[in-house]
Structures are given as structure tokens and as C-alpha cells.
Amino acid sequence: xxxxxxxxxxxxxxxxxxxxxxxxxxxxxxxxxxxxxxxxxxxxxxxxxxxxxxxxxxxxxxxxxxxxxxxxxxxxxxxxxxxxxxxxxxxxxxxxxxxxxxxxxxxxxxxxxxxxxxxxxxxxxxxxxxxxxxxxxxxxxxxxxxxxxxxxxxxxxxxxxxxxxxxxxxxxxxxxxxxxxxxxxxxxxxxxxxxxxxxxxxxxxxxxxxxxxxxxxxxxxxxxxxxxxxxxxxxxxxxxxxxxxxxxxxxxxxxxxxxxxxxxxxxxxxxxxxxxxxxxxxxxxxxx
Numbered sequence: 001x002x003x004x005x006x007x008x009x010x011x012x013x014x015x016x017x018x019x020x021x022x023x024x025x026x027x028x029x030x031x032x033x034x035x036x037x038x039x040x041x042x043x044x045x046x047x048x049x050x051x052x053x054x055x056x057x058x059x060x061x062x063x064x065x066x067x068x069x070x071x072x073x074x075x076x077x078x079x080x081x082x083x084x085x086x087x088x089x090x091x092x093x094x095x096x097x098x099x100x101x102x103x104x105x106x107x108x109x110x111x112x113x114x115x116x117x118x119x120x121x122x123x124x125x126x127x128x129x130x131x132x133x134x135x136x137x138x139x140x141x142x143x144x145x146x147x148x149x150x151x152x153x154x155x156x157x158x159x160x161x162x163x164x165x166x167x168x169x170x171x172x173x174x175x176x177x178x179x180x181x182x183x184x185x186x187x188x189x190x191x192x193x194x195x196x197x198x199x200x201x202x203x204x205x206x207x208x209x210x211x212x213x214x215x216x217x218x219x220x221x222x223x224x225x226x227x228x229x230x231x232x233x234x235x236x237x238x239x240x241x242x243x244x245x246x247x248x249x250x251x252x253x254x255x256x257x258x259x260x261x262x263x264x265x266x267x268x269x270x271x272x273x274x275x276x277x278x279x280x281x282x283x284x285x286x287x288x
Contacts, residue, residue: 005058008036009095010069010184011088013152014076016142017110018102019166022198024071026177029194032186034065044088045074045081054091067096067184076148080137085155094160096184097152102166103284104143104266105259111139113249117205120213125252132265140265146273167283170198206246216242263287 010033012020021039028035043049043057061068075084076099088095101107115122115138122128132139141147145163152161162183169176173195181188213221224239254262263285270287274280 003059003062004064005055006061006063006068007054007058007092008061008068008070009092010067010098011075011092011095012069012071012098012100013161014073014099014142014148015101015107015145016073016077017107017114018073018100019169019198020071020073020100023098023100023164023169025197026192026195027069027180029192030067030181030186030190032065032190033067033069033184034062035068036060036070039070040072040074041070042072042074043070044084044091045072045077050087057091067186076145077142078148078151080141085152089155094156097156097161098164098180098183099145099149099161100164100166100169101145104145104270104287105254105262105285107143108139108262109252109254111142113205113251116249117207120208129258129261132262143266144269146269146276149273149276163277165281165283205249206243207249208242209245211245212242259285 010027012023012027014020024035024039027033038060041049041057041060043052049056060070074081075088078084102110112122112125112128128135128139149161149163162180164176164180174191177191177195178188181190220238224235224242267287270281270284
């Protein structure tokens with residue numbers, strides 16, 4: 001079926017490493033929802049894609065569906081990616097938005113595995129933790145959910161953003177998806193056996209293979225991270241090829257002292273988030 005271009009009315013804005021790949025897939029299974037074939041369009045935060053224009057953005061969606069959506073965790077990476085809510089407001093008005101989050105410390109650990117997969121030059125986990133006070137952009141800011149939500153609440157009403165816990169999506173898949181579908185105004189009773197699948201788990205990932213790192217030109221390595229000139233399907237295929245022969249990524253272990261240190265760094269943000277949501281978030285660490 002050929003798409004009839006339209007603007008989306010749904011954005012999954014993050015957080016990175018909180019289950020957005022799985023949620024994107026679940027949403028795409030609903031007969032009333034069309035999710036972009038390419039998961040991360042990054043239109044509102046990426047200068048080169050923003051410069052492609054609104055007509056390019058519209059070409060990723062299909063107006064035969066009442067709900068059209070995309071998933072770009074880069075939309076909740078303030079202050080690294082500043083100005084995103086303003087651009088969304090400018091182009092889309094007030095879309096529905098879903099912010100999928102998880103225990104902030106767990107996200108930090110998972111994000112490290114993500115960085116290892118993306119770049120062989122990623123420092124050892126111990127070095128990352130040692131420098132996290134001064135180099136928090138990749139880790140702490142992405143786990144500061146209240147900070148990220150605050151940027152959106154300057155431009156959008158609270159009721160336009162549904163905050164979903166990854167832990168609840170995992171443990172109560174049916175109930176959580178029902179709440180999401182109700183938020184989107186589609187059939188909340190829809191269910192698919194494919195909803196039981198969990199995608200993009202760390203245990204299934206491997207590093208870039210040494211042969212690819214040694215032989216591939218830098219332009220291709222950059223393209224695999226940003227997907228500017230290769231068609232999306234070909235980009236994904238080359239990414240898979242680049243990991244043939246690569247070693248499995250082992251999730252790092254977080255010691256008790258570092259765990260407590262990260263909790264202290266994130267404590268204020270978690271307290272503010274709990275107050276905003278009027279939810280004690282009992283699935284998470286205490287952050288006390």
C-alpha cells in the first residue's frame with residue numbers, strides 16, 4: 001500500500017534504552033496506528049533532517065490511519081538537543097506524546113551497553129563512572145526525566161504527555177498497552193500475540209566486528225550511526241553485517257558504592273518526578 005503523506009499526531013519522545021524499540025513495534029501492530037517504517041526519524045532534533053523539510057517528514061506517514069506516529073528518543077536529550085519542543089509545537093501543534101521511562105540507574109547501565117555497541121572506542125565502564133560527574137551528558141541527563149519533561153511542559157499541557165514505566169510495560173503488558181491505546185483514542189481491547197515479544201535486548205547484541213572496524217571507510221561507519229544517504233533498510237542490513245564475528249556485549253555490573261552514588265546524583269530529579277506524577281514509582285530504587 002502506497003502511503004498518502006500526512007503529519008504525525010503521535011510522538012514517542014524517549015527515553016533512550018527504556019524499551020522504545022519494543023513499544024514502537026507494539027504500536028505498529030494496532031490496526032488504527034501507523035508507525036514510521038524507520039523508527040528514529042529525529043526530524044525535530046537533527047539539523048540535516050530538519051533541513052529536509054516538512055514534506056519529507058510527511059512522506060514517512062499514511063493518512064489512511066487515524067493515528068500516525070514516530071519514535072525518536074533523541075527528543076528527550078536536553079540540553080544536548082535543545083529547541084525540540086518548540087519545533088514540535090511549530091509543526092505539529094499539540095500531538096499526543098508518550099514518554100517511556102525506566103529506573104534511572106538501570107538506564108545508565110543499559111545506555112553504556114548501547115554506547116559499546118555503537119563505538120569500539122567507548123571507555124571501560126569503570127572509567128565512565130569515574131568521570132560521570134563532569135561528563136554526564138550521555139548518561140545522567142538522559143536519566144533526568146523530570147528535567148526532560150519540564151522542557152515540554154513549557155509548551156504543551158500535561159494531559160498531552162503520557163508517562164509510561166518500562167517496568168509496568170514489562171510486568172503488565174496487557175494493562176499498560178490498554179492504557180496507552182485509551183490515551184490515543186483507539187480500540188483499547190486490541191491484542192496481538194506479538195505483544196509478548198521484547199525487542200532490542202542487550203543480551204542479543206554484539207560489538208562491531210574487528211574486521212569491519214579495520215576495513216570499512218570512516219564515511220560508512222558514520223553513515224551507520226546517522227543514516228543520511230543509504231536507504232533505511234540497507235543501512236540496517238549493513239549494521240547487521242558489521243557485527244558478524246563481533247563479540248557479545250556483556251552488561252556491566254554496578255557495585256553498591258557506585259549504585260548509591262548514582263542514586264544521589266539523580267535523587268532531586270526523581271523526587272520532582274514523583275511529585276509531578278503523584279506516583280511513588282515503587283518499582284524503582286529508593287533514591288532516598
